[in-house]
Amino acid sequence: MYEIFQKYLDEKTILTKAESELIQSFAIIKKLRKRQYLLQEGDIWKYDAFITSGCLRTYSVDEKGSEHVNSFSIEKWWTGDRESLMFQQPSRFNIDAIEDSELILFTHDNFEFLCREIPAFNNMVNTILQKSFIAAQNRIQASLSLTAEEKYLNFITKYPGFASRIPQTMIASYLGMTPETLSRIRKQTAKK
Amino acid sequence: MYEIFQKYLDEKTILTKAESELIQSFAIIKKLRKRQYLLQEGDIWKYDAFITSGCLRTYSVDEKGSEHVNSFSIEKWWTGDRESLMFQQPSRFNIDAIEDSELILFTHDNFEFLCREIPAFNNMVNTILQKSFIAAQNRIQASLSLTAEEKYLNFITKYPGFASRIPQTMIASYLGMTPETLSRIRKQTAKK
DNA sequence: GTAAAAACTTGATATAGATCAAGTGTTTTG
DNA sequence: CAAAACACTTGATCTATATCAAGTTTTTAC
Structure with a gap:
């Protein structure tokens, strides 16, 4: 390659x-x-x-x-x-x-x-x-x-392909929050 | 100069x-x-x-x-x-x-x-x-x-001269915490 | 293809640190 | 050198996020 x-x-x-x-x-x-x-x-x-x-x-x-x-x-x-x-x-x-x-x-x-x-x-x-x-x-x-939610939204905007390739636990860690918090944020933002 | x-x-x-x-x-x-x-x-x-x-x-x-x-x-x-x-x-x-x-x-x-x-x-x-x-x-x-306290201790170790030159409010902001939190941390750590 | 492992969700509860508020101490500046 | 502006402290209360726990879904690997 x-x-x-x-x-x-x-x-x-x-x-x-x-x-x-x-x-x-x-x-x-x-x-x-x-x-x-x-x-x-x-x-x-x-x-x-x-x-x-x-x-x-x-x-x-x-x-x-x-x-x-x-x-x-x-x-x-x-x-x-x-x-x-x-x-x-x-x-x-x-x-x-x-x-x-x-x-x-x-x-x-x-x-x-x-x-x-x-x-x-x-x-x-x-x-x-x-x-x-x-x-x-x-x-x-x-x-x-930024708040936890803003950090996540900022992340997916900045790195659109990443969320689908990388386990959420790791993304949460990268963003400085727990996996549970990220899971709840995703649930909320999905609604909107 | x-x-x-x-x-x-x-x-x-x-x-x-x-x-x-x-x-x-x-x-x-x-x-x-x-x-x-x-x-x-x-x-x-x-x-x-x-x-x-x-x-x-x-x-x-x-x-x-x-x-x-x-x-x-x-x-x-x-x-x-x-x-x-x-x-x-x-x-x-x-x-x-x-x-x-x-x-x-x-x-x-x-x-x-x-x-x-x-x-x-x-x-x-x-x-x-x-x-x-x-x-x-x-x-x-x-x-x-790091926790808020660890961030502060890390900061003063890494940049020993800074704490005396820079207002605490600004240091707190740099460390991602409120001035009140930094004030309380300093009080605690002074005791030890 | 199925059992085990890993990843994710959801709820209940706890807590570090934020916010609000009211004070004291300390520079700055006319 | 006085008064305004700024910097710091302390206490009471609040809240965003963590922690703990138990379930469900998805992925991995024989």
């Missing part, structure tokens, strides 16, 4: 044939079965990972054993733990597959090499990072200013 | 004399009195802004008129609205000064020019962006998994 990534690159950058081939030469294909881990708490994350198909979730587990979903990532998005990667420290997160998934991994050394050698690639990466940051800011704002 | 920014650059990058001078040639010094706005909701943000002294807050106002503090920024940090800047759309945020402050502004065109011309500058900017993203992720995690 490298073509999906190639297509993504072609949409986001202009690369020479040699550059494209250089990128491809570093790509590691990785398949994950549903429920399989990509990263477990305590591991040091060493990759930059692009999802060609499927859906993953990043979550942490607190002292009481409750899971908190930090993010969902689907096809044509990147995933991983930037903090563990940047500081080479044990991750506080788990990343696992919600669906059978296929990813393309680059070791971080190779990825940095590509960023250095291919300015267009570097620019693409920076743009993605900026958008991720903006999305994180917006999520913080939503968590500060 | 350009020296503060120069020192910051010297710590984070290695620049030639010519590069340093190029950067300085674009710098716009801006002074803000306490309570003065740097950006108001509806404006389109056009700069990259470095704070040499003082303290600013970024906040939004919801339909009910309540303010929600998105972030605080102090000396040696950057501020602005990346979303408004990136998409050249009206900002949903206000940024104002909590203390008399002094900033260095670069118009975004100039800033992008610097990133293109000076790879070391570009790398510095990317590193900052990555750290900002990591901080945002951590904030999301905290908001999902």
Whole structure:
């Protein structure tokens, strides 16, 4: 499924044939079965990972054993733990597959090499990072200013496909509420 | 106070004399009195802004008129609205000064020019962006998994100087709780 | 295809934190 | 330096959402 990534690159950058081939030469294909881990708490994350198909979730587990979903990532998005990667420290997160998934991994050394050698690639990466940051800011704002119901409505508007692919329990956790609360909210909003 | 920014650059990058001078040639010094706005909701943000002294807050106002503090920024940090800047759309945020402050502004065109011309500058900017993203992720995690008291303790541990410079009302808003709740938490934790 | 596991719903009750209200203390500014 | 504006505290009460519990539906896996 490298073509999906190639297509993504072609949409986001202009690369020479040699550059494209250089990128491809570093790509590691990785398949994950549903429920399989990509990263477990305590591991040091060493990759930059692009999802060609499927859906993953990043979550942490607190002292009481409750899971908190930090993010969902689907096809044509990147995933991983930037903090563990940047500081080479044990991750506080788990990343696992919600669906059978296929990813393309680059070791971080190779990825940095590509960023250095291919300015267009570097620019693409920076743009993605900026958008991720903006999305994180917006999520913080939503968590500060919206009620549980508003958070849910905001979520389904922003990510229309997600509600049907992701178990409600996980969505509830992502939104910072219990599954029961989300279930009741859905019942109410369905009426309207 | 350009020296503060120069020192910051010297710590984070290695620049030639010519590069340093190029950067300085674009710098716009801006002074803000306490309570003065740097950006108001509806404006389109056009700069990259470095704070040499003082303290600013970024906040939004919801339909009910309540303010929600998105972030605080102090000396040696950057501020602005990346979303408004990136998409050249009206900002949903206000940024104002909590203390008399002094900033260095670069118009975004100039800033992008610097990133293109000076790879070391570009790398510095990317590193900052990555750290900002990591901080945002951590904030999301905290908001999902901590109680009000834990959020406050986490905050003062992470940003030790802030509690004495910033009004409690604003800290409460930043942490997603009411000023009354924060006041009670502080009373309790003071006892221990 | 069926038993077990996982996901979702619904009701009853509890609680963390919000809201309202009235006070005190502390800056700011003319 | 006085008075207005702002910041903080404390108490009483309320409410959105959590928790606990028991049932139903859907999915998974042999």
